[in-house]
Amino acid sequence: MKIEVVGGGPAGLWFAFLLKRRRPSWAVRVHEQNPATATYGFGVVLSDAGRERVRSAAPAAFDRIARRMERWPDLTISHRGEAVPVDGNGFSSIDRLELLRTLHGLCREAGVSLRFDAPVESLAEVRADADLVVGADGINSRVRTALEAEFRPRTELLGNRYAWYGTRQVFDTLTLTFRSNPDGAFVAHHYRYAPAMSTFIVECDAATWERSGLGSGAGDAASRRYCEAVFAPDLGGHPLISNRSEWRRFPVLACERWRHENVVLIGDALRSVHFSIGSGTRLAMEDAHALACALDESGGRAADGLERFEAARRPVVDKLLAGAAGSWSWYERFAGRMHLTPHEFAYDYMTRSGRVSDDRLRAIAPRFMRRVSTARKEASTR
Ligand SMILES: Cc1cc2nc3c(=O)[nH]c(=O)nc-3n(C[C@H](O)[C@H](O)[C@H](O)COP(=O)(O)OP(=O)(O)OC[C@H]3O[C@@H](n4cnc5c(N)ncnc54)[C@H](O)[C@@H]3O)c2cc1C
Secondary structure: OEEEEEOOOHHHHHHHHHHHHHOOOOEEEEEOOOOOOOOOOOEEEEEHHHHHHHHOOOHHHHHHHHOOOEEEOOEEEEEOOEEEEEOOOOEEEEEHHHHHHHHHHHHHHHOOEEEOOOOOOOHHHHHOOOOEEEEOOOOOOHHHHHOHHHHOEEEEEOOOEEEEEEEOOOOOOEEEEEEEEOOEEEEEEEEEEEOOEEEEEEEEOHHHHHHOOOOOOOHHHHHHHHHHHHOHHHHOOOOEEOOOOOOEOOEEEEEOOOEEOOEEEOHHHOEOOOHHHOOHHHHHHHHHHHHHHHHHHOOOOHHHHHHHHHHHHHHHHHHHHHHHHHHHHHHHOHHHHOOOOHHHHHHHHHOOOOOOOHHHHHHHOHHHHHHHHHHHHHHHHO
């Protein structure tokens, strides 16, 4: 079989590696538009459960990635200057570039052909003599656009604005810090992803963004200065670092169809996953695993493999996207909850999907729930 993969992000590289390892005689080639040393953003985070699911595809190979990861056992929600720890929510993180570099090494060892600085300008150029084309080319997928009528994508742009920064300030845990000023309310999603580097995503609603002047072409330096002032108590004097860190609106994307003839989409090209649930990378890598298994099982009959892939994967993805919707819609309205006490606010956040009962939360995060009930008792006696 001859397989062309468009896009060398986590989805395309993990897929190419897993498939080539199972089927060494098949030709697997990855086309990446960027050089091997470039990427966007900073670090990405994976929940402990998500990390184990990805690891199960190839434990020894994944452990090479895991060696580069930072890990911590709790989540922290910081509101009104009070840090509320939420136990039972372990996470790992990794520099995006380290993740990609390790995947490059795994692909090369397995015999995958990697082409860098190789943008695919049209689907036809890779499809001509391929048995299968895998569109793993991210949220602005050219493969998806070329077959828009067939894949039928739907995109909804969220109202909130966000900018993805880095900083040398090092944080103990994945932390959501909420702060207000006269312009409105802001949240930073921040965590260390390397011993001396952290991700720092700043988010606010559209009205706050306009009032703050960030919406009227403030530019990169002025935007960073503004956010550094909002989060001065958290940044410990460290500046924010930019990597094409423009203000964006998150596109919630889903495709009605996942495959057409010998073309299939995986990862962000197929659907986006809001960063507040920290699952885009692991979902992309799980797609990759599911597709590699399905093609292997189908023994080279691409149509059969793609059918198996969709049947196995769609129910899992649909369930996760429903949870993600609960999460991003909470962020779209968080400014209206800033009056809550730190513990009530953290509780509201933890139950934002509408699918976590108190009993379940008590089982996952017993110390947190004990603190919530103590804070409630104290409030009722005041
Ligand atoms: C602010 C923010 C924070 C995030 N935080 C997290 C997080 O903490 N945890 C997490 O799991 N996920 C996070 N994500 C999501 C995560 O980055 C994506 O879900 C993940 O990278 C998807 O992997 P992918 O391989 O499908 O796509 P991508 O990583 O986008 O890779 C696609 C690749 O295709 C290449 N490409 C595109 N077009 C072409 C072309 N025509 N020819 C050749 N190559 C092409 C691109 O250069 C790119 O390398 C975050 C996203 C955002 C926006």
